[in-house]
Amino acid sequence: MIITQTPFRMSFFGGGTDFSGFYDKHGGAVISTTFDKYCYVTVRHLPPFFDYKTHLTYSKEEKVFSNDEIVHPAIRNAMQWLDMHDIRMTYESDLPARSGLGTSSSFAVGMLEAFYALKGKYADKRKLADDAIYLERVLCKEAGGIQDQIAASFGGFNRIDFSCDGYSVKPVIISPERKKALNDRLMLFFTGFSRFSSDIQQSTEKSMKDKTEELLKMYRLVDEAEKIFTDKTVNLDEFGKLLDYTWKLKRGISPGISTGSIDEQYDRAMKAGALGGKLLGAGGGGFLLFYVPFEKQEAVKAALASQMYVPFRFENDGTKVIYYGPETYIEKE
Secondary structure, three states, rough: EEEEEEEEEEEEEEEOOOOOOEEEEEEEEEEEEEEEEEEEEEEEEEEOOOOOOEEEEEOOOEEOHHHHHHHHHHHHHHHHHOOOOOEEEEEOOOOOOOOOOOHHHHHHHHHHHHHHHHOOOOOHHHHHHHHHHHHHHHHOOOOOOOOOHHHHHOEEEEEEEOOOOOEEEEEOOOOOHHHHHHOOOEEEEEEEEEOOHHHHHHHHHHHHHOHHHHHHHHHHHHHHHHHHHHOOOOHHHHHHHHHHHHHHHHOOOOOOOOOOHHHHHHHHHHHHHOEEOOOOOOOEEEEEEEOEEEEEHEEEEHHOOOOOOOOOOOOOOOOOEEEEEOOOOOOOO
């Protein structure tokens, strides 16, 4: 039996510049972090006592005889690609899917790591990221960028740069004390479920062709944000103000990113004392993140009392195998 633990991510700056249609021409970068909310994938070979060959449990349950019968596209394509057979797999998560935190990509990374481990193969973080990108963007033909798979695999507080030659992952140089101070000023609220990310991403990709200038501004904000983190003489409140600016830019890219309800919640939090914030992920729902000074946090909680507040801490590990129990496997007739 194999159990993997893969974190979710929150992206602060540069979202939208991780699409190949943009970074192949202009370059791109994001600053993001993973945090202590995870998905767990458990995989083992199915004992030979059943009249089906694969048993899958996620938000639904599937019992199938062949990989071709699997409904879930990521699982089906991964099992066909890696030639997996006679599998029992379960998926559990600390947070719901379709919530703007890269949950589908975290699942893809964790599932691939579990499959490789079950085969007795080691896959490093770059291979897992690359394979998850290939699985979601090529095999499953899902629209979207490539930051989520990279963040989930590598983990930590990073700047990820994109170009036509590939990507690089560099830790943001921020002291432990400053990083904790930032974490303590961030507040996360659940607004409700979004539409499927790939549906919104398709609309966003079409819109981006006419929004190059806005995306270039978002790209340049990554450098500004990194200076705030690394320069101890700069007040961290500047990060909050920059979040507000990047959210306004992001809203201008596609009409599907925000909704009237989300705008109303955002305005309430700002009036209560938040210095800035943004909707995480592709848009349409999910989680709102705010930067709030200590003395205003109770007021912001009261202003968003109808929304679920979710405390969190940054994490540094990325995906990992938390239980490894190799087993002998003989394929059934």
